[in-house]
């Protein structure tokens with residue numbers, strides 16, 4: 001059956017869904033975006049991937065999603081430079097050290113165990129404390145991932161610029177969506193609005209617990225490329241870009257909401273202090289620029305995908321990935337396309353269902369980086 005599929009939001013999740021729908025032969029795909037492609041978190045993240053989560057559910061999702069990402073990287077017309085550069089936790093804090101020790105046994109049981117070592121074995125770090133190296137994790141370039149998928153399907157999707165504000169429902173089914181003063185007819189509407197997803201759904205009378213939390217990232221001037229892994233300290237995280245800059249941010253939590261996207265001097269100083277303290281050769285390094293974006297937070301820090309039987313038929317969601325949605329976007333787009341076109345329910349659709357909040361089946365993910 002011919003369907004009109006409208007995707008709200010042109011971040012990595014919206015574009016990935018469009019990519020997978022087109023690859024499966026769907027002809028009528030429209031993406032709606034009110035700013036520009038990758039305006040949201042998809043253009044503002046750190047471009048890292050990992051297998052190492054607190055919960056079995058998210059590790060298992062990553063075990064399917066990361067190989068899928070790496071495979072897609074090789075197929076796209078633009079190269080997102082996906083590399084296994086690793087993650088390193090600097091275990092300076094007793095509490096974090098204990099958590100990682102506990103996590104290592106779960107990770108080992110799931111086949112993604114890492115290695116404890118003295119940080120001084122890593123020739124770019126000045127710390128003598130214990131470190132944990134997870135070599136399976138890595139990095140990629142987020143813009144090239146989204147634009148690579150888009151480049152491949154650009155002649156087969158329609159992009160409409162405007163503010164999506166109202167779902168049109170008739171007889172319990174989605175029949176369209178209002179974009180400013182126009183209505184686009186739709187059999188299926190998918191909400192991939194990132195941090196804006198909860199707000200959009202609430203404005204349409206549907207409660208989906210996704211809230212924005214502002215985060216900042218900074219980039220230094222170049223020094224010699226050495227810090228391959230993402231280094232995670234008790235208060236910051238950082239890594240080298242291939243060009244030689246150090247990119248990273250501060251680990252903190254703030255009040256939820258759409259706070260302004262300015263960067264703060266306090267956080268910049270904290271980031272810089274840790275980089276200067278820990279990275280060999282970075283003693284006098286300065287910050288060149290910084291930016292802010294929103295994590296899309298759910299009560300259990302895990303994403304929401306699929307649909308609810310309580311919703312109008314034809315309404316789907318794929319959002320709420322806190323700080324790890326970029327790496328998962330290729331695989332999530334595939335799962336969603338299979339669900340929408342073929343009614344094929346991947347094993348993760350029930351696990352990450354929007355109904356889990358009412359059914360008290362929360363996932364308890366605590367490793368938000």
Ligand SMILES: Cc1cc2nc3c(=O)[nH]c(=O)nc-3n(C[C@H](O)[C@H](O)[C@H](O)COP(=O)(O)OP(=O)(O)OC[C@H]3O[C@@H](n4cnc5c(N)ncnc54)[C@H](O)[C@@H]3O)c2cc1C
Nearest residue numbers: 009011012013040041042045046048164194293325326327
């Ligand atoms: C500082 C930071 C660091 C991060 N680091 C990583 C990382 O290292 N690895 C990782 O995997 N993830 C990371 N993330 C998370 C990741 O970036 C996001 O989870 C992911 O990009 C979400 O993609 P999305 O397509 O769902 O949403 P977005 O990219 O936010 O896209 C949503 C789009 O919807 C549009 N929109 C909003 N409302 C409307 C409307 N009413 N009508 C039309 N369009 C609308 C917006 O303009 C936006 O373009 C990070 C995030 C931040 C903020």
